[in-house]
Amino acid sequence: SQKIEQNSEALNIQEGKTATLTCNYTNYSPAYLQWYRQDPGRGPVFLLLIRENEKEKRKERLKVTFDTTLKQSLFHITASQPADSATYLCALDGEGGATNKLIFGTGTLLAVQP
Amino acid sequence: SQTIHQWPATLVQPVGSPLSLECTVEGTSNPNLYWYRQAAGRGLQLLFYSVGIGQISSEVPQNLSASRPQDRQFILSSKKLLLSDSGFYLCAWNQRGGRYEQYFGPGTRLTVT
Numbered sequence: 001s002q003k004i005e006q007n008s009e010a011l012n013i014q015e016g017k018t019a020t021l022t023c024n025y026t027n028y029s030p031a032y033l034q035w036y037r038q039d040p041g042r043g044p045v046f047l048l049l050i051r052e053n054e055k056e057k058r059k060e061r062l063k064v065t066f067d068t069t070l071k072q073s074l075f076h077i078t079a080s081q082p083a084d085s086a087t088y089l090c091a092l093d094g095e096g097g098a099t100n101k102l103i104f105g106t107g108t109l110l111a112v113q114p
Numbered sequence: 115s116q117t118i119h120q121w122p123a124t125l126v127q128p129v130g131s132p133l134s135l136e137c138t139v140e141g142t143s144n145p146n147l148y149w150y151r152q153a154a155g156r157g158l159q160l161l162f163y164s165v166g167i168g169q170i171s172s173e174v175p176q177n178l179s180a181s182r183p184q185d186r187q188f189i190l191s192s193k194k195l196l197l198s199d200s201g202f203y204l205c206a207w208n209q210r211g212g213r214y215e216q217y218f219g220p221g222t223r224l225t226v227t
Contacts, residue, residue: 004157032214043204043218044158089158093214100146100208101173102216104158 002027004105006090012111013080021075021108023090029068030092035075038087038107047088048075080112116141120205120219127226133178133192135222137205140186145207147188148216149180152202164188165210200226 003026013019023033032051036044050057050066050073057064063076077084087107093100117140127133139145149161160173162180170180177196181189188205202223206216 034215041202041221041223043206043221044216046215046217049215100210100214100216101148101160101163102214103160104150106155106157 002030002092002103004090004092004103006088006105006108008106008108010109010111012113015081015112015114017080019077019080019084019110019112021088021090021110023073023075023105025071025092029071032093033064033066033073034091034102035062035064035073036089036091036104038089040087044089077110080110082112082114085110085112116207116217118205118207118217118219120203120222122222123220124223125225127195127224129197129226130194133190133195133199133224135190135203135205135224137188137190137219138186139207142207142209143185144210145186146210147182148206148208149188149190150204150206152204152221154201158204162190195226197226200224 005024032049034049035047037047038044048057048059048064050064061078065074087109089107090105091102119138147164150158151161152158162170162172164170164182167182167185178192202221204221205219208216
């Protein structure tokens with residue numbers, strides 16, 4: 001079955017720097033990959049979706065890359081701000097795109113220091 | 115615009131008691147609906163999903179059940195709660211027809227004592 005690995009250790013960075021979070025998967029290449037943000041005690045919020053035939057996707061200060069050879073996605077936040085502090089979840093389609101079911105990683109906690 | 119509601123926000127229940135969590139979606143029709151559980155320090159675990167009224171797929175054998183009595187209403191139930199049912203329960207929806215991103219409700223924090 002598909003497994004997703006996100007760095008369980010918190011990522012601490014200084015305000016203004018670029019934060020880079022990693023998502024690795026172990027099995028079949030997903031049809032798409034998504035990133036979500038989750039604040040404590042809240043539901044996840046969708047940020048970006050990248051498809052298997054896309055190398056890179058951008059939205060404002062966010063950038064996602066997708067390398068199907070490495071089975072990895074990188075999530076970048078440029079010019080990070082303390083308000084970006086949250087847990088970021090990676091999610092893949094659960095059955096190779098056959099359904100809308102998602103498999104989520106455990107998330108990486110990002111802490112941006114002022 | 116679409117909104118998703120869950121209630122209650124928090125719940126403390128004794129072992130062996132029943133459970134009913136409700137989720138409703140507004141501003142859309144024929145959504146796919148999902149129930150997830152998030153245990154402390156763990157990822158989101160998909161419990162149930164539904165593509166239509168009365169159509170429920172269970173992902174993990176467990177002490178819970180789900181129902182969809184109306185198009186935009188999704189209910190999570192249990193007849194007898196276990197300690198292991200404690201967690202953060204999230205309802206989510208997405209639109210059928212190629213839009214894969216999911217939209218989550220505010221969640222219900224369930225503590226079984």
